[in-house]
């Protein structure tokens with residue numbers, strides 16, 4: 001099964017368990033290289049990226065609100081929240097164990113003299129199974145400016161350390177307007193492919209996040225989202241293989257709310273969401289619940 005580790009079961013033995021586990025088809029899986037989307041059941045994934053927001057007080061309130069929701073069905077949905085690193089352990093101590101907790105970024109390689117950085121080794125050692133990499137804010141904010149190769153090297157190192165990676169890709173508005181969405185997504189994916197083995201993709205969840213939709217309230221249409229996701233799946237098929245195409249979760253991110261998540265979730269190649277602003281509110285649980293809409297649409 002592709003990345004499904006929940007924080008509940010994540011221990012420092014995560015790496016060795018992953019490496020010992022041989023590739024297993026998911027229960028009820030009917031492989032079809034011709035139509036991976038239609039025939040494949042991928043576990044719905046909802047990530048909450050809290051970005052650089054929160055305080056001891058607000059994080060306690062948010063965790064209490066999330067804990068007040070119904071217990072998550074582990075066979076149906078995987079939920080991860082990524083607080084600011086300083087509060088990750090605090091959030092972990094407060095949240096129910098059916099929520100996974102991840103980090104929003106990591107250093108490019110081994111620990112050492114890199115003031116202010118956090119290495120993937122430390123994230124694993126501290127018990128967090130996930131890291132988000134390549135977020136558009138890290139790629140495009142002038143003070144950060146991570147390029148495709150930096151994101152790729154971070155992804156490889158994090159995977160080597162046993163983490164699962166939520167790998168963000170997506171185009172700028174001008175790139176979409178110039179008809180370059182597919183080209184940009186594939187360029188960002190190609191850089192990662194250069195440094196990963198086919199097996200490594202088992203620990204990657206791709207988040208397609210058009211930059212113009214992030215934090216703007218301008219969500220992609222269902223057609224725009226599905227087209228990009230189908231193109232990404234087709235890239236996986238050609239560049240990594242039919243198993244990766246069938247099993248890799250492709251999340252949509254960009255102004256997802258409780259009001260628009262259900263229509264997006266119904267799209268065949270949308271396997272969940274990466275949520276920014278709306279993950280800071282109890283309504284995040286409504287977005288999580290869209291896994292039920294997805295399940296109904298797949299029947």
Ligand code: PEP
Nearest residue numbers: 214215253254255276277
């Ligand atoms: C994000 O930060 O990954 C994101 C999708 O933000 P928002 O949901 O606020 O658009």
